[in-house]
Amino acid sequence: MGIFSRLKWFFKNQWKQYLVGVLALVVVAIFNVIPPRIIGDVVDAVSKKNMTARFLVISMSIFLVTAIAQYLLRYLWRKMIFGSSFVLERELRSRLYRQFMKMDATFYKKWRTGDLMAHATNDIDAVREVAGPGILTLADSIITGTSTVLAMGLMISWKLTLFAVLPLLLLGIMANILGGKVHDAFSRSQAEFSNINNKTQESIVGIKVLKALGQEREDEEDFDKYVADNITANKRSYRLDSLFDPLTTLIMGISYVITIIFGGLSVLHNQITIGQLVSFITYMTQLTWPMYAVGSLFNVLERGSASYDRISELLGEKSSLVHPKHEVEEIPDGTLDFNIHSFHYPDDDQATALQDVHFQLKEGQTLGIVGPTGGGKSTIISLLMRDFDHYDGSIKVGQYDIRKYNLDNYLNTIGYVPQTNFLFSTDIRDNVRFANIEASQEAVEAASRVADLDADIEKMPNGYDTEVGELGVSLSGGQKQRLAIARAILSNPKLLILDDSLSAVDFKTERNIEQRIAHNRKEATTIIAASRLSSVENANQILVIDHGTIIEKGTHKELLAQKGWYYNTFHLQEKTAELEGRLNNG
Numbered sequence: 001m002g003i004f005s006r007l008k009w010f011f012k013n014q015w016k017q018y019l020v021g022v023l024a025l026v027v028v029a030i031f032n033v034i035p036p037r038i039i040g041d042v043v044d045a046v047s048k049k050n051m052t053a054r055f056l057v058i059s060m061s062i063f064l065v066t067a068i069a070q071y072l073l074r075y076l077w078r079k080m081i082f083g084s085s086f087v088l089e090r091e092l093r094s095r096l097y098r099q100f101m102k103m104d105a106t107f108y109k110k111w112r113t114g115d116l117m118a119h120a121t122n123d124i125d126a127v128r129e130v131a132g133p134g135i136l137t138l139a140d141s142i143i144t145g146t147s148t149v150l151a152m153g154l155m156i157s158w159k160l161t162l163f164a165v166l167p168l169l170l171l172g173i174m175a176n177i178l179g180g181k182v183h184d185a186f187s188r189s190q191a192e193f194s195n196i197n198n199k200t201q202e203s204i205v206g207i208k209v210l211k212a213l214g215q216e217r218e219d220e221e222d223f224d225k226y227v228a229d230n231i232t233a234n235k236r237s238y239r240l241d242s243l244f245d246p247l248t249t250l251i252m253g254i255s256y257v258i259t260i261i262f263g264g265l266s267v268l269h270n271q272i273t274i275g276q277l278v279s280f281i282t283y284m285t286q287l288t289w290p291m292y293a294v295g296s297l298f299n300v301l302e303r304g305s306a307s308y309d310r311i312s313e314l315l316g317e318k319s320s321l322v323h324p325k326h327e328v329e330e331i332p333d334g335t336l337d338f339n340i341h342s343f344h345y346p347d348d349d350q351a352t353a354l355q356d357v358h359f360q361l362k363e364g365q366t367l368g369i370v371g372p373t374g375g376g377k378s379t380i381i382s383l384l385m386r387d388f389d390h391y392d393g394s395i396k397v398g399q400y401d402i403r404k405y406n407l408d409n410y411l412n413t414i415g416y417v418p419q420t421n422f423l424f425s426t427d428i429r430d431n432v433r434f435a436n437i438e439a440s441q442e443a444v445e446a447a448s449r450v451a452d453l454d455a456d457i458e459k460m461p462n463g464y465d466t467e468v469g470e471l472g473v474s475l476s477g478g479q480k481q482r483l484a485i486a487r488a489i490l491s492n493p494k495l496l497i498l499d500d501s502l503s504a505v506d507f508k509t510e511r512n513i514e515q516r517i518a519h520n521r522k523e524a525t526t527i528i529a530a531s532r533l534s535s536v537e538n539a540n541q542i543l544v545i546d547h548g549t550i551i552e553k554g555t556h557k558e559l560l561a562q563k564g565w566y567y568n569t570f571h572l573q574e575k576t577a578e579l580e581g582r583l584n585n586g
């Protein structure tokens with residue numbers, strides 16, 4: 001029952017709907033008392049041989065009116081109670097979605113996609129069941145149960161009612177004993193469902209790699225193991241369920257036996273009439289539904305409660321990002337003052353990811369960041385993108401520390417092209433203008449030209465209408481990268497960040513893109529992190545990052561003159577490019 005108090009915030013919001021629904025249930029329950037009474041009266045009239053046509057017509061008319069009224073009222077409570085439960089579903093879904101949107105990189109490292117999907121689907125459904133069928137069953141079983149027992153007691157015999165209802169107490173005791181166990185079993189089965197979700201998602205995303213490595217059999221076996229674990233958990237959950245339903249039948253059976261024995265004796269001793277006994281048994285039949293409902297109720301509540309625990313845990317997660325009380329609403333310009341004394345990833349206290357990284361950029365300048373793999377290039381970009389806000393030092397974009405800006409305003413000024421691109425399942429045009437869906441065709445074409453993608457698109461049969469992503473054509477790695485660049489260019493950001501995002505295009509295309517970006521973005525700042533040094537040759541300033549710190553700094557010319565890592569790598573890459581060029585030319 002604890003789940004109801006935890007959902008109090010929702011019931012408070014929807015109290016009017018629930019009140020109307022419950023009132024309708026009360027009236028239905030009152031109407032429910034009438035038919036057995038009429039049946040009893042008709043039986044008595046027949047047995048006493050004083051039945052008249054008028055009596056029969058009146059009795060049957062009341063019967064019919066009651067049935068129609070019940071039909072209409074049942075429609076009303078369904079609409080009120082089930083309708084409200086969908087409001088809860090919508091509210092929880094949107095809370096979860098908003099939470100997903102505002103969480104930081106640490107959150108997404110902790111939670112697996114399959115978990116998040118399971119919370120957003122199965123768990124929300126289980127909580128909705130509490131607010132719909134759960135409330136209905138609770139109210140209906142209390143109201144129908146009470147009104148039926150009252151009718152049995154008041155209109156027929158309290159003594160007989162007491163004997164008949166006594167065994168039902170056993171059900172309450174059993175529900176209490178099994179409640180905690182069902183909660184745990186359902187939590188376990190939901191956790192196993194999350195594992196299956198994760199496994200399926202991982203296998204589908206990695207299907208090409210799986211096949212290439214000939215791991216289908218092993219993956220299938222792995223999957224079967226997850227399914228088996230899920231089935232074991234489900235079986236346990238349903239075993240507990242199965243203990244309850246037959247018990248209800250058994251207890252109802254005992255109640256009937258008691259009723260017939262004591263009821264029969266009462267008729268023999270002229271304490272009640274035969275018609276009253278028929279009414280009593282009909283009332284008993286009406287009690288069957290509330291009894292079964294208790295079984296399903298305790299199930300729905302324990303499942304809902306376990307799911308609400310899981311959802312609350314997610315909603316309770318706090319983003320580590322700083323949200324100052326007085327956020328700067330101003331839009332930052334493209335100047336940058338990066339001063340990090342030290343930074344380590346939240347889950348890795350030991351290794352310092354960045355140490356003494358300091359650089360400044362004026363509006364319109366280009367910065368290149370290069371260095372050995374794992375050196376810390378992406379980490380610098382991560383801090384600029386505010387994936388993490390806790391470090392020793394400060395990063396200023398425009399006049400203020402980036403943590404002082406409203407996060408959305410700040411990120412809107414950045415055009416970010418990550419190492420791995422994501423295409424949405426829509427056409428090329430909408431993929432390019434994703435950040436600004438109102439952008440004109442001319443603007444989309446201009447951005448595509450800067451990214452050197454226009455010629456490729458024009459060759460496609462449907463041009464900018466070509467569907468891409470899951471449902472459409474597959475673009476090449478280089479085309480995907482250029483589409484992501486066009487998307488970033490279209491929003492005309494103050495700060496454009498390319499994180500190794502030209503790695504899949506050839507040297508000539510890379511040059512084209514660089515020149516066009518430089519030409520189009522004279523007033524704006526650009527940061528290019530790259531493994532290929534040719535990507536940053538024309539930058540105003542280049543940093544060589546290794547082991548999280550700057551080991552060389554300068555322009556292309558200055559760095560060559562230093563004859564260090566940059567010089568060696570540049571010549572090595574030049575020779576490799578030359579060799580590749582010769583091989584390609586035959």
Ligand SMILES: Nc1ncnc2c1ncn2[C@@H]1O[C@H](COP(=O)(O)OP(=O)(O)OP(=O)(O)O)[C@@H](O)[C@H]1O
Nearest residue numbers: 345348353371372373374375376377378379380531
């Ligand atoms: N989310 C993270 N949590 C903990 N450590 C991380 C995380 N991301 C990166 N690292 C570690 O930080 C170091 C720098 O990684 P980073 O990705 O910044 O290097 P990089 O220079 O961009 O490498 P590459 O050229 O291979 O992309 C590495 O040792 C890496 O293992």
